[in-house]
Amino acid sequence: MLFLVQMQVNIPSTLDKATADALKKEEKEMSQKLQREGKWRDLWRVVGQYANVSVFNADSNDELHQxxxxxxxxxxxxxxxxxxxxxxxxxxxx
Amino acid sequence: MLFLVQMQVNIPSTLDKATADALKKEEKEMSQKLQREGKWRDLWRVVGQYANVSVFNADSNDELHQxxxxxxxxxxxxxxxxxxxxxxxxxxxx
Amino acid sequence: MLFLVQMQVNIPSTLDKATADALKKEEKEMSQKLQREGKWRDLWRVVGQYANVSVFNADSNDELHQxxxxxxxxxxxxxxxxxxxxxxxxxxxx
Amino acid sequence: MLFLVQMQVNIPSTLDKATADALKKEEKEMSQKLQREGKWRDLWRVVGQYANVSVFNADSNDELHQxxxxxxxxxxxxxxxxxxxxxxxxxxxx
Amino acid sequence: MLFLVQMQVNIPSTLDKATADALKKEEKEMSQKLQREGKWRDLWRVVGQYANVSVFNADSNDELHQxxxxxxxxxxxxxxxxxxxxxxxxxxxx
Amino acid sequence: MLFLVQMQVNIPSTLDKATADALKKEEKEMSQKLQREGKWRDLWRVVGQYANVSVFNADSNDELHQxxxxxxxxxxxxxxxxxxxxxxxxxxxx
Amino acid sequence: MLFLVQMQVNIPSTLDKATADALKKEEKEMSQKLQREGKWRDLWRVVGQYANVSVFNADSNDELHQxxxxxxxxxxxxxxxxxxxxxxxxxxxx
Amino acid sequence: MLFLVQMQVNIPSTLDKATADALKKEEKEMSQKLQREGKWRDLWRVVGQYANVSVFNADSNDELHQxxxxxxxxxxxxxxxxxxxxxxxxxxxx
Amino acid sequence: MLFLVQMQVNIPSTLDKATADALKKEEKEMSQKLQREGKWRDLWRVVGQYANVSVFNADSNDELHQxxxxxxxxxxxxxxxxxxxxxxxxxxxx
Amino acid sequence: MLFLVQMQVNIPSTLDKATADALKKEEKEMSQKLQREGKWRDLWRVVGQYANVSVFNADSNDELHQxxxxxxxxxxxxxxxxxxxxxxxxxxxx
Known part of the structure; x- marks a missing residue:
């Protein structure tokens, strides 16, 4: 079951850089794991924005939310x- | 070059049914031709709406508009x- | 799998009354059939509007759209x- | 008397984690108490958001606001x- | 139980004048009946618009919708x- | 001359509680003084929000703004x- | 008492030209009468739109609405x- | 003096095709005349829409509106x- | 050349009071200088808001922006x- | 390939002035370099806003995003x- 998922990232400027960098690194790893599993079917950058357009393949609403x-x-x-x-x-x- | 394209269809109720049906048939044929050529990369129905979410693969803005x-x-x-x-x-x- | 579904009805004033009444009667029958099957879990009127708030129980996005x-x-x-x-x-x- | 209630949670990042956790724990307890009493009739998570869709059963606008x-x-x-x-x-x- | 009710009137230009006038006359009569009964507590014209701001006093959501x-x-x-x-x-x- | 006035309160979380409480107490006193004078004709809470719906009776735009x-x-x-x-x-x- | 009044004109294409022209002529006359009386203090065209920005001088909300x-x-x-x-x-x- | 001008065209379906075609032809001629005079500095099509993004060079707001x-x-x-x-x-x- | 200019003021609560007061005093002086010169043609307070509606008289877009x-x-x-x-x-x- | 690019700048008041000034200086240099290369085709200030309207000339979506x-x-x-x-x-x- 497919879902268009649009994510806009807003990291507050008060978050220290080391924490932010660590979070981004973990985000990338988890994203790539889900892509390899076929769950995160497509991932594109929106031109000019810290945002992405994605297509997820989930068995249920609950799996997608998790x-x-x-x-x-x-x-x-x-x-x-x-x-x-x-x-x-x-x-x-x- | 990829583009997210979102289309909402609003056929006026004043359009006679035969014309509307003919247009829909031609639309389907042209859509499938573009899909087979790899230009219309993805085509999904938005649940509950006469609308679609599509991903196009175009060489330029002009090709996409055409x-x-x-x-x-x-x-x-x-x-x-x-x-x-x-x-x-x-x-x-x- | 549950979905919040919000429907706003806009029957054009150009639709003749007999057709509109027939459509509403069929709508009611299909709605009650889906309610009895447990697919249309909840159906409420929005106060002051020709609109409803519903909760559907569907096995998939495709079933919901159908x-x-x-x-x-x-x-x-x-x-x-x-x-x-x-x-x-x-x-x-x- | 039923009401659709949509809640979007925005805990400021400046709130310390212990306070936030305590508030969330109390929120859960109060929510479950109201659910057991039949006042908070339905409670669902909106997929992808720190938000819920709820249906409340209240005797009056005042009871709901309280x-x-x-x-x-x-x-x-x-x-x-x-x-x-x-x-x-x-x-x-x- | 009080409700703020805001009504915007959009009579289509295709409605013939006699029908529109009859509807407005009946609307006024029903409105004044509800005002005298204390149900339609307040009724004001929005300056510059074919719209009103009202306060209704209803025993329930159902009574208000009716x-x-x-x-x-x-x-x-x-x-x-x-x-x-x-x-x-x-x-x-x- | 009547005006519908809708107020949404957003006290910043950085304001210390004592100051906020003092302001709220003064607000209540001034509100009740204006109500007793017939200037603040109606005051209701919007269900579920830190907001009110009010009706003011003012002799002029300037008096209302003051x-x-x-x-x-x-x-x-x-x-x-x-x-x-x-x-x-x-x-x-x- | 001054009011900023913004008017957007939407004459339906179904209105016959003679009627529309007559209405525009009467509108101009009434507008100029109110300007000469000092009630319609300012009247400007919004560039690129069939709309105006106006400032009215009225003794009351009721006079303005009339x-x-x-x-x-x-x-x-x-x-x-x-x-x-x-x-x-x-x-x-x- | 430059102005960004964005135009969205909505020709009603009730306009007969001959009239619409004549208007479009005249529009093109006037547009090209203004481009040659340096008044309509830039003219681009918005991809996927019957709309344009333009830059006008006008001596005044009045000249632009004219x-x-x-x-x-x-x-x-x-x-x-x-x-x-x-x-x-x-x-x-x- | 006239322009409707609408200004909404949002002074952050973190700005110290002395700085804010000094800025407001300078703002008032510059505003009154521009009014005396005929550049800031009209200046009104929006009732209930820290905002104004103004009309400026400028020779060009550049002068207005300056x-x-x-x-x-x-x-x-x-x-x-x-x-x-x-x-x-x-x-x-x- | 041309793109209309609209940029709204929101430098947080918590950023120290020296850092902000350095960033603005670098921004200006990079902007002028791209203009000289013909990539940033047009750059205008929106009157009254810390914002610009730009036209970019890019070979691809990826180049524009970079x-x-x-x-x-x-x-x-x-x-x-x-x-x-x-x-x-x-x-x-x-």
Missing amino acids: MLSALPLYPFMNITVTPLAQHPSAIAAI | MLSALPLYPFMNITVTPLAQHPSAIAAI | MLSALPLYPFMNITVTPLAQHPSAIAAI | MLSALPLYPFMNITVTPLAQHPSAIAAI | MLSALPLYPFMNITVTPLAQHPSAIAAI | MLSALPLYPFMNITVTPLAQHPSAIAAI | MLSALPLYPFMNITVTPLAQHPSAIAAI | MLSALPLYPFMNITVTPLAQHPSAIAAI | MLSALPLYPFMNITVTPLAQHPSAIAAI | MLSALPLYPFMNITVTPLAQHPSAIAAI
Whole structure:
């Protein structure tokens, strides 16, 4: 089951740089682990913004929320989720 | 070069059904042609809406506009385009 | 899997009354069928609006979209869908 | 009398962790007490957000405000309230 | 129980004048009946708009919805409802 | 002359509690003085929010601004003002 | 007493040209009469829009509403009204 | 003096095709005349929309409004105007 | 050339009172100097807000930006600028 | 390939002045370097705002993002990007 997930990152300027860098490194590792597992299907940077457009593949709403809320940068992100369905004109089945 | 393209379809109720059906059929054919050519990379239905979330692969802004404006339903769609770039944590190159 | 579904109905004044009444009758029947099946878990009227707040129980995004897009009034509704997950403080499991 | 209540939690990063944890613990206890009493009828997590969708059952606007404003996290929440009424197609009476 | 009710009237220009005038006359009569009964507590015109700000006194959400949806101009109004509670600084009890 | 006045209170968490409590006490006193004088005609709490819906009776825009800007919590409030006029269907003159 | 009044004109394309022209002519006459009386203090065109920015001088909210609602184009305008007060730095008294 | 001008075209579907085509042809001619005169400095299509982003060079607000309101498609466009000034980091003087 | 200028002041609570008072005093002096020169044509307080509605008379966009950006409170203001033109119904030339 | 880029600068008041000044100086240098290279085609100040309207000429979305995200003030800017295409009425090819 696919979901469009849009994440906007807002790390407060009061967070010290070492902590922020550590969080970003962990975020990258977890992101790549989820990508390799096929859960985080697509990940793109929005041009000009500290934001991404992603497509997740989750078995349920609960699994999706567990993945998102476990991200190291989760407390600093505004996330919107759009559920996606098979489009009748799509040549690929989802 | 990838672009997130979100299309909302608003066919006016004054359009006669035969014309609308013909436009939808042509739209589907053109959409599938572009998908087979790899230009219309992804196409999903937004749950509960006559709308789609798409990812296009275009060589330029001009090529993208030509593809979108040539769609049979183009006069009846609100379209927003978000340019996408390589994300540093993505394991796949775009 | 639960989803908050908010539907706003906008029947155009140009639709003749007999057609509108027939659509509303079919809508009611399909709605009650889905409620009896446990798919349309909750259905409330928003005070002062031709709108409802609903909770759907669907096995997948696709099933939810099929239910919503099959509603007789679907062409005349603006629908927003919010995926819901288990809340850690909820005493009931979803 | 039912109300859709949507709560968005924004705990400031300046609040020390011990205080925040204590508030969250008290919030959970009060929430579960209200759920057991049948006042907080439904409680779901919004996927990807530190937010919930709830349905409250209150005898009056005043009772609802007293319950909401007594929540330990109340000073850190943006809350919107939508009054709900019986829907003519609902098979259950509210 | 008090509710702030804001009504914006949008009578379509396609409605013939006689029908519109009849609806407005019935609206006025029903409005004044509800005012005399103490249900429609306050009614003011918004300066410069075909809109009103009202305060309703209803025993329940259901009673409020029944009053609003029975108004002759209801199909042509956008209505928002804000539930009100006793303010701790108010010298009058509601 | 009546005005709908909507006040949203946002006391910054950095304000020390003693100062905030003193301001709230003064606010209540000034509010009740204005209510007794008939200037602050109505005062209600918005359910679920640190906000109020009020109706002021002022002789002029200047008098209204002087009353609002003299409130102890004025620096911490977002205020919107809607001028009200006699409604042709109102049974009471304003 | 001064008010900033912003008017956006939306004459429906279904209105026949003769009627529209007659309304515009009457609107101009009434506007100029109010300007000569000192009630419509300022009238400017918003660049690029069928809209104006105006300043009205009215003795009361009721007088302002009577002037605005008597304008021939009133049924086709969206109007917003902002009450103005003396500014402490203004060298002119209003 | 430069202005960012953004135009969104909304030709109603009820306008007959011959009239619309004639208007578009005249619009193109007037646009190109203004471009050749250096008044319409830049003209670009917004990808995916019947809209343009333009930069106008006008001697005054009045001249700009006269140019815009004389465009054949003016009655069918939503236009926003942003006044531009010399940027201290720009290497070109405007 | 006239411009509607709307300024919303947001002085951060972290700014010490002496600095803020000095800035406000300088702002008042510069404002009154510009008013005496005929550049700041009108200045009104928005009722209930730390905001003003102003009309500026500037020879160019650049002159307007220089005046606004030189205001002592400029770093703490949100400013919107609307270019104004002669209205065909105005009895006064601008 | 052209893009409309709108940048709003929000330097937090907690950033010390020396750091802010250094960043602004570097920003100016990088901006002028990109302008000389023809990449930053246009740069204008929005009147009354710490914001600019720019037109960038980039070979790809990735190149545009690399230029924008390398700007010294990038962490303090809200940036929106609108892809532009050749307009059929433009006399200049882009």
